[in-house]
Amino acid sequence: MVKEKEILLYEQAYGEVKKHQDNVQDDYYRLNYHLMPPVGLMNDPNGLIQFNGIYHVFYQWNPFDTKHGAKFWGHFTSSDMVTWKEEPIALAPDEWYDKNGCYSGSAVEWEGKLYLFYTGNVKREDGTRETHQCIAVSEDGMVFEKLGPILHLPCGYTAHFRDPKVWKHEDKWYMVLGAQTLEEKGAAVLFTSENLFDWEESGRIAGTGMNELGYFGYMWECPDLINLNGRDILLISPQGLKPSGHFYHNLFQSGYFSGKLDYKNHTYLHGDFTELDRGFDFYAPQTFMDEKGRTIMYGWMGITDEAEAYQPTISHHWVHALTLPRELEWRNGKIYQKPVEELRKLRKNEAVCEKVQTEEGELQLKNVNTSSAELLFSGIKAESGTYSITFRNEASLEYDADKKELSLHRRSMKTNDIETRTCSLHFIYKIHVFMDHSSLEIFVNDGEEVFTARYFPVKENESIVFKGHAEFQLTKWALC
Structure with a gap:
């Protein structure tokens, strides 16, 4: 059921698109074959899935500014990951539990319906925040009904607790979240469920002090757990790493651990951290498996840092984009990435x-x-x-x-x-x-x-x- 506040936010967002569309399209630096926001700021890819044969890419979107703010979920669809259609807004920050932003999350199909999981962000008047893990559902993959929070902040963590990635293994659902401990150390936390709505905490599976890992950042964002050639890969975006040799020279990093997740005991043994991308503009990657059995990844082709405000596209009222879709393979003891063949x-x-x-x-x-x-x-x-x-x-x-x-x-x-x-x-x-x-x-x-x-x-x-x-x-x- 569409609510009055939701309608108002949609109208305001589309008003910004209409207001600036000529200026946006006149920008020489507008990309030719990448996904970009119609106006405003784009960041993390969200809810990647192939549903009923159609590829869906949702994304973090602030239509009102080229700075970070109360995020919506924008939405693109495609039959081939080459030609894309901009769909109506999927999620807007219009409820008490997400009024300051529908933050990042993932998507799954269950019993013929498409479910979105996301973090509802709430900022209190005293400057503190709340975090709620939320769910929305759609029959057709286009119109979504919010069903509210399914998980609130557990003990032992600050309100920097977000970005649920959900998957199914055998007959049970699993969710991994990025977290900050009360000691301000990054971690990945695992939850399990029988029905997508009732979740039980299984504990941390990775973080500072685990698997002989020393201090590794004050916050971990956008976790993703996948299996490549028998290896359980934890993708993570840690914040607060200091440069070391050729590594960690961006403000925030993205990379992965390779190991084995024990689904019975809910423990994860892994090796060293490897950066996914050696360039300047790559963050918050997310993957999905398509109907061909390929593991495909998108990343945010940008990063939050002080240079963000100097991008020349800002004068045209837009900033940032997503990477090309990349197929992941495990070879020679590491992840290899290649552009999906459809790009030909x-x-x-x-x-x-x-x-x-x-x-x-x-x-x-x-x-x-x-x-x-x-x-x-x-x-x-x-x-x-x-x-x-x-x-x-x-x-x-x-x-x-x-x-x-x-x-x-x-x-x-x-x-x-x-x-x-x-x-x-x-x-x-x-x-x-x-x-x-x-x-x-x-x-x-x-x-x-x-x-x-x-x-x-x-x-x-x-x-x-x-x-x-x-x-x-x-x-x-x-x-x-």
Whole structure:
């Protein structure tokens, strides 16, 4: 049943879309083939699911500002993860238990219905907050009825307790939540249920002091537990990690532990933490399994930090986007990520340059000038020295074959200085790049490492420049 307050919020949100739509669409940095908000701020992907054959992507959305505020759940659908339709708002912050935001969560199908789980955020007048884990249901996947809170804050945690991810194993439902302990340490907490509505706490399965893990951040967000090739993988976004070598140089991180969840005793044994993405703009990933049995992940192509306010799209009343959908595989003791095969439908005008050989100096690649394209550098041979690929004079990918280090450089939106993210790689044989008007997603060695970044080159410069000594084959597709 649609309520008066809900109708009012919907009208206000769509009023913002209408008010700013021309300015939004006139932005040169609007992306060509990524999911973006129609206006305002987008962050975490939520409720990823294939329901009745249709892919659903919900997302955190503030339609009223390009800053974080009381979040709605926006909603997109697709039959192929390529062509998307914007659907009506799924959830609005219109109840006592979610009045300051319908925060992140997940989706499951049960008995032919689609259920959304999310965190209801409430801010009290004294500055403290409440957190409630809530449920909503839909018969058709489009119109949702809120059924209210199903889980309130348990003992031992602050109100930073959120982002329920729900799944079924054998005949029981499981929920993992991101949490902050009273000692202000991050943790993942497990709950079980027989019916999706009545939940029993099973305890922490990971966090500081468990599995020989030292202090690992003051809060863990957006947990997700999946199984890849027999490994139970806990995806998590910890806050408060300090840089260490090449690791943890963003304000907040996203990555995973690999191990084994004991479903009988509700314990989780795991190894070390591995970052999922080596770039600048990747956070709050979530996965789902589709009808083909693939585990597919989306991430927020952004991050909350002080540079967020300097993105040039803000003057056009929108900010941030989601990554491309990526299929996850477990190989060679780690997660590999690859763009889903459906994205090949975007390809137009294939061009192949075979056996490109470069000497020391600079080579501007011919017939490759573009702002929206897929570039595949394959069969790369470079035994020593350094080579780089510069994208539109605004970002560059550089490999030092002597140090065995791969780095992505870009110009800071805040300071205009060059900033860098680096990882170690013994060799490189393939670099697969998805360029959009203001984003880069770079898959190295079939997804062994991935770099994601927003960047904002000048419109007039569409050059791709290769520097250094190397041999490779280049295949290019325009993407539209």
